[in-house]
Amino acid sequence: MISDPKIQIRNLYKVFGTDPKSALRFVKDGMDKDKLLAEHGHVLGLNDISVDMQVGDITVVMGLSGSGKSTLIRHINRLIEPTDGKILIDGEDALLLGTEKLREKRRSDMSMVFQKFALLPHRTVIDNSALSLEVRGVEREKRKRAAARWLERVGLGGYENHYPYQLSGGMQQRVGIARALTSNSDIMLMDEAFSALDPLIRSDMQKLLLDLHVELKKTIIFITHDLDEALRLANHLVILKDGAVIQQGEPQEILLNPEDPYIEAFVSDINRARVLRVKSIMQKTVSQSIFAGDIDGEDNLESVIARSGGETEHVYRVTKNNEAIGQLEMKDVMRALVPRAASGPRSVA
Amino acid sequence: MAYYDGLFNVLGLRTWCDANAGDSNLSMASLLAKTKPGTADDGPLFPFPSMDELHQACSSMPQSRDFTASVEAGFLEVKDVLKLVLDPLTQPLSWLLEMALTGFVSAPWWIIIPLLLLLVWYVTRSAAVTVFVTLSFVFLGFIDHLDAAFQTLAIIGVCTGICILIGVPVGIAMAKSNTFQKALIPLLDLLQTLPTFVYLIPLIFLFSVTEPKLYGIAIIVYAIVPVIRLTDLGIRLVDRDVIEAANAFGMSPRQKLFGVELPLALPNIMAGVNQTIMMSLAMVVIASLVSAPGLGVLVLRGIRNLELGVGLIAGLGIVLLAIILDRVSKAAIARVSSDQTEA
Amino acid sequence: MKTITKKARHLGLAASTGLALSFAAGSAQASDCGEVSITEMDWGSAIIVTQVAKFLLEQGYGCTVQVVPSASTPALASVSETGEPDIITEVWTNSAPAYIPLKEDGKIKELTEVLSDGGVEGLFIPEYLAEAHPELTTIAGVLANPDLVGNRMHNCPVGWTCQVVASQLAVAGGFEAAGVEDFVHGSGETLAASIGSAYSSQEPWFGYYWSPSTVLGKYPMVQVELGAHDPSVHSCNADKECPNPTLQSWPSSVVTTVVTDTFEASHPAETDLMRNLSFSNKMMNGLLGWQDANKATGEEAAVYFLSSQSDVWATWINDAARENLAALLQ
DSSP: OOSOOSEEEEEEEEEESSOHHHHHHHHHTTOOHHHHHHHHOOEEEEEEEEEEEOTTOEEEEEOOTTSSHHHHHHHHTTSSOOSEEEEEETTEEGGGOOHHHHHHHHHHTEEEEOTTOOOOTTSOHHHHHTHHHHHHTOOHHHHHHHHHHHHHHTTOTTOTTOOGGGSOHHHHHHHHHHHHHHTTOSEEEEESTTTTSOHHHHHHHHHHHHHHHHHHOOEEEEEESOHHHHHHHOSEEEEEETTEEEEEEOHHHHHHSOOSHHHHHHHTTSOHHHHOBHHHHSBSSOOOSOOSEEEETTOBHHHHHHHHTTOSSOEEEEEETTEEEEEEEHHHHHHHTSOOOOOOOOOOO | OOTTHHHHHHHTOHHHHHTTTTOSOOOHHHHHHHHSTTOOOOOOSSOOOOHHHHHHHOTTSOOHHHHHHHHHHHHHHHHHHHHHHHHHHHHHHHHHHHHHHHHHHHSOHHHHHHHHHHHHHHHHOOHHHHHHHHHHHHHHHHTTOHHHHHHHHHHHHHHHHHHHHHHHHHHHHHHHOHHHHHHHHHHHHHHHHSOHHHHHHHHHHHSOTTOTHHHHHHHHHHHHHHHHHHHHHHHHTSOHHHHHHHHHTTOOHHHHIIIIIHHHHHHHHHHHHHHHHHHHHHTHHHHHHTTOOSHHHHHHHHHHTTOHHHHHHHHHHHHHHHHHHHHHHHHHHHHHHHTTSOO | OHHHHHHHHHHHHHHHHHHHHHHHHHHTOSSOOOEEEEEEOSSHHHHHHHHHHHHIIIIIHOOEEEEEEOOHHHHHHHHHHHOOOSEEEEEEGGGOTTHHHHHHHTSEEEEEESBTTOBEEEEEEEHHHHHHOGGGGBHHHHHHOGGGGTSEEEEOOTTSHHHHHHHHHHHHHTHHHHTOEEEEOSOHHHHHHHHHHHHHHTOOOOEEEEESOHHHHHSOEEEOBOOOOOHHHHHHHTOTTOSOOOOOOOOOBOEEEEEEHHHHHHOHHHHHHHHHOOBOHHHHHHHHHHHHHTTOOHHHHHHHHHHHOHHHHHTTSOHHHHHHTHHHHO
């Protein structure tokens, strides 16, 4: 580790109910979600979550409804307060911040994009975009200029004086993204930001996000229930179920080595040939000298199969920037196409 | 032989009871018994143990009239303290009403009517409403009801203004605190249903009946409730997602209130203002019972003298004012709402 | 045990009463009185009058009396249009402008002055004020010392005849110029409350009221001398358009009992009773005073009158009624 993680979540618990502290004791003793609800009328939101989010990474938290993913992301800016645990942002415990300091942090260090856009309906697009600067007290002309720049960047140049109700869903979410970008915060929290959009628009937005990420290198926390989206966006993938982390790590790793029958079921429908990349299954040493050809580490297996024309004996050399970084046998490609049975939990990546 | 005699005998209170025997007045029932001995109606088979019923068995028990008398005595006790507190608090209301009334009545019609029409146009931007208002004023002027109409308008204007000034902050406070809301709702119910004269007559004991604040209070107490309720509702109904976004971007409570909550609650608040105006007009006649000038006085005159026409026309004048104010405030609401929703 | 006995007794009485009444109906009265409706206004003397009349009509004449709470103007209007109610009590003719035309049309029959001395209307000051400043008992004294009476004449509400008269008196006497404002109340309730309020703080008060009334029974007031009454100028005072009113006192107000023409024809005996039923001011004030001293209701005051002054009302009823009420007349 060169630097500490940007966000460190340590043993985070959240219980919903009238007396969360006492209900927590049962949870720590091992009571599960259903039993807690039936016997004590409390809902277990988060169960001993520990996640490191590296600076400049897109960390995707994924799970089905009720998994706790929306609850988790809201703990980072304390829209929801935890029952127990620590959240360290840049090394300092966010839970110890007083009201004023918390508000400061929300204004300058964090921004959020919401599933249902959450724009102010009575303000124009540019005023919405400039919101965080307005909250900070930046004067009008300056903040409008900054907002206009970002609106341009997300492709909404010319819509500055429109009102939200005049825009389509996809455009409204672009405003939401522009609003987050205008704040110039290091951390961007995105709560199922693309889930309310139709598939084609969603794909465009994912591409936009990846482009912006390459450009700006912000630390992004992204919530979704869509595995395809998660695999496309994530540098680090965290899978939640019933408030607990089932597995977390590099997405390709999780695909190849699911630790839990739940995840196995989850990934079973994936088009493995399209999603898996050469670099994940290649041998990292070059032991041969005769190759059928060169392939890139980022290529997916589908392209390799197409290239091989059906031959199963080929071996390819894997290069990156014209440098050999490994080799890939077609046998391994075949094997990787079949989902592996769950091998049990391994240490946290 | 009273029904509950046995009760007091059993409790051993007979001597205490009889100490005041003969103190109470002869009742009609006893007189009827004397008139037709033996045919008297014994009354219900099982009378409710009310104060008066128990008093019949035991003369030392207080009667219900003693209860009401003690409430009155209690009020007279605290009257002077109440006066000391309430009088200066409500004095500005008297001044405002007096100023408004003098203003409306002394200014000539060719200044006031154009000013009002300009105001209507500015608020509504609707030609239809402005024309309607013009015609109404022309009609009222033609039948010599203009001065009375202006007086009523002045009173309604001042009272509604104060209702909004006090009501909106109270509504905001209610929206922010569930406890406060729970405490206030029964009070609001009380204000709308308590018969006006029940608290007005005691108020005459506190302030002089010649003070405008008497009818000002009558109107405000009744009419303030809708604007409070709807401000509370409006703010509570603001989209939670928008509030969450405001919090996520670090808005302070003050920034949230003025930048997000009030603008988004405005349609509901305006609906509350509209209702407040309507209810003020509903109180016009009762206000005149406690010396408010205006169309209410004409209505009362018509009722008392059996001049049906006078009463009807003055009443219609009130209705006309109500329609004007309703249309104007509704047009204002529509303008505010259109900024926020699909055209 | 007690309940059962009582219940049996009740049933037995009901049976015997039914028998007795059917006998009585067959023998004493030639015609059944039937249902009679009578108004009850909401001030003290009127309640007593109605309750006394109700008792005598029911117990003496066998009527079933329906008491209708009302006020003069609506009652007169009702009578003129629908012929109901049958009997209207305590009409203060000075205050009911609808009265004269109805009487002239013959729709209502004026029976008698139920307050035989007539009602007293005038301008009053509280007793404590009169004692402290005796000069205020004349109108000249009031106008010379406007501050002592609070710079205001409390006038009756718009729509009452007394308001026109009092305002005309104010014009005739130059009240405004002397510093006494003519303040017209919105309702009778506020007028009464203003007296109560002034009395509770011993403050100055000057204005219109009438006697006999509960208010004057409760708060002793002294009448202000306005000058002898001249009937020829009173009609000008009672007309708000009349340009030259005169400062003088009110005439004694005629307070009457009124029945409909149909009732007079169908119930001659009962009409006679209502014709005879009348109280002097002394009697009525005595009753009102007793009522206030004993914190009694109007009904109880009527009971007091009926049980203690049978010599008075015995002369009002006919022989048949006297028989029915023999138990009380001993």
